[in-house]
Structures are given as structure tokens and as C-alpha cells.
Amino acid sequence: EDQVTQSPEALRLQEGESSSLNCSYTVSGLRGLFWYRQDPGKGPEFLFTLYSAGEEKEKERLKATLTKKESFLHITAPKPEDSATYLCAPTSGTYKYIFGTGTRLKVLA
Amino acid sequence: NAGVTQTPKFQVLKTGQSMTLQCAQDMNHEYMSWYRQDPGMGLRLIHYSVGAGITDQGEVPNGYNVSRSTTEDFPLRLLSAAPSQTSVYFCASTRDRVGTGELFFGEGSRLTVL
Numbered sequence: 001e002d003q004v005t006q007s008p009e010a011l012r013l014q015e016g017e018s019s020s021l022n023c024s025y026t027v028s029g030l031r032g033l034f035w036y037r038q039d040p041g042k043g044p045e046f047l048f049t050l051y052s053a054g055e056e057k058e059k060e061r062l063k064a065t066l067t068k069k070e071s072f073l074h075i076t077a078p079k080p081e082d083s084a085t086y087l088c089a090p091t092s093g094t095y096k097y098i099f100g101t102g103t104r105l106k107v108l109a
Numbered sequence: 110n111a112g113v114t115q116t117p118k119f120q121v122l123k124t125g126q127s128m129t130l131q132c133a134q135d136m137n138h139e140y141m142s143w144y145r146q147d148p149g150m151g152l153r154l155i156h157y158s159v160g161a162g163i164t165d166q167g168e169v170p171n172g173y174n175v176s177r178s179t180t181e182d183f184p185l186r187l188l189s190a191a192p193s194q195t196s197v198y199f200c201a202s203t204r205d206r207v208g209t210g211e212l213f214f215g216e217g218s219r220l221t222v223l
Contacts, residue, residue, distance in 0.1 A: 004151070031209045043113075043199050043214030044152075088150070092209040095140060095159075100149035 002027045004090055006100035013078055013107050016104050021073040022073045023088035031093040037104065038085045047073075047086075051101050078107045111135055115200050115215035117201045122190040122222045130185040130218045132200030138213070141183040145169065152199065157163075158183055177207040190222045 004025045013019055025033065032051050036044035048057045050066035057064050061082060063074045074087055083100040116131045134141065142157035154167030156176040172194060174186040183202075189192060197219050203213040 033212055036212075041217070043216050044212070046211040046213070049211055050173075089152075091209055093202075095142070095157060096208070097152075097154075097212065099144075099153075101149060101151050 002090075002098050004063060004088060004098050004100040006088055006103050008103060009101070010104040011106070013105070015079055015107055015109050016077045017074045018074070018078070020075070021086055021105070024069060024070040024074070024098055025071070025090045025098070027090045027092050027098065029092045030072065032089050033066055034097070035071070035073055036087040036089065038087055044087055060062075070089040075105070080107045080109050083107045111215050113200055113202055115213035115218050118216065119219050120221070122187070122191060122220065124190060124222060126190050128187050128190065130198055130220070132183045132185065132215060133181050133201045134213070135181065135203065136204065137180060138202035138204050139180065139206060141177070142167070142201050142212075143173070143175065143183070144183045144199045144201060146199060147196050152197060155185065177196065192222045194220065195222045196220060
């Protein structure tokens with residue numbers, strides 16, 4: 001059975017304190033892994049897609065990486081505006097996206 | 110370009126009532142879907158559509174009905190609301206045609222069933 005687990009559930013960082021969020025997955029025939037950001041009361045917003053192990057993508061203070069079993073979202077020198085819930089969603093294709101429960105990130109000024 | 114628009118944003122129903130959540134997209138996406146989001150659980154797929162006239166069930170379809178008469182609209186109907194359907198509902202679409210593309214989400218509809 002396809003599964004995804006995100007850790008930690010919640011993370012509090014001081015502004016400028018770098019850290020990483022983890023997404024562990026078991027998916028038969030991975031076709032892609034997505035990261036989304038979700039602000040309170042809003043819908044998820046697309047950040048990255050990773051397609052193969054070893055791939056990395058960056059956007060401002062965020063960098064996503066992918067291995068055969070995990071993906072990491074690295075946050076470098078975060079700012080309070082990076083506070084949000086971050087969701088990962090691997091897919092085996094044909095629109096079968098498996099969403100994790102997310103990591104709630106709070107960055108303190 | 111409004112993206113994915115959902116209405117209403119908030120709704121309170123009594124058990125047994127019916128209602129329709131509306132979803133419209135202006136990006137000419139063939140694929141549209143409905144998810145529900147509950148505390149401690151990931152987004153779960155209710156129904157989806159790969160084009161006008163084509164719909165299929167997702168992971169949690171019971172108690173919900175959909176139709177797709179146009180490319181733009183994909184309404185979700187609750188036939189007889191139950192407290193277990195209290196949730197936040199998201200409509201999502203993608204331009205991708207092979208099922209591996211990023212989803213564009215609406216802002217959500219928060220439903221409470223008393």
C-alpha cells in the first residue's frame with residue numbers, strides 16, 4: 001500500500017535558524033513528488049516537483065531534494081513569512097496523489 | 110485569470126440537508142478534482158474528472174455526487190449531509206494530461222454539519 005509520512009508534525013524555529021523537513025514515502029512506481037505550502041484558511045500552493053532520485057530544486061530560501069525513499073525540504077535562514085504548513089505528495093501517476101499530513105512550521109522573529 | 114474559484118467559503122447544514130459546493134476554473138484544465146481535509150489526515154480524494162462528461166470515484170466517494178457538463182465547472186453535491194462530512198473541501202485542477210502534474214487549488218469551502 002502506498003504511504004507517506006511527514007516529520008516533524010510541528011517545528012518552531014528562530015528567524016535565521018536553518019532546518020529540514022522530512023517526507024518519507026512508499027510508492028510503487030514513483031512518477032513524481034510534489035511539495036506544497038498551505039497558509040491558514042487557504043488552499044495548498046505548489047512549490048516544487050521532483051521526478052528522480054538525486055534531483056534538487058531551489059526557490060528563494062527553500063531547497064527540495066529527493067532520494068528513493070525520502071524527500072527533504074531544506075529551509076535556509078527562514079523568515080517569519082515562511083511560517084506555514086508544508087505538504088508533500090508523491091504520485092504513481094494517473095492523478096493518484098498521496099498527501100502527507102504536513103509539517104506546521106512557525107518561524108519566530 | 111482567477112484560477113480555481115470555490116463557493117461558498119463557509120456553510121452550516123443540519124443533518125439530512127443537501128447542498129452543492131461550486132467549483133470553477135478559468136485555466137482550461139481538463140482534470141478537476143475534489144478533496145477533503147480533516148485534522149490529522151492528509152488531503153483525501155473524493156471524486157475527480159478528466160474531462161467534460163467523465164467522472165470517477167476517489168478514495169472517499171460515499172455520500173457525494175459529481176457531474177461535469179463543462180470544462181470549467183465541477184460541482185460537488187452532498188445528498189444527505191451527515192456530521193462525518195464536516196470538513197474543509199478543496200477543489201483542484203491541473204493542465205497535465207498524464208496524471209503527474211502540479212495541482213492548482215481553490216481557497217476551500219469549510220462545511221459544518223450539525
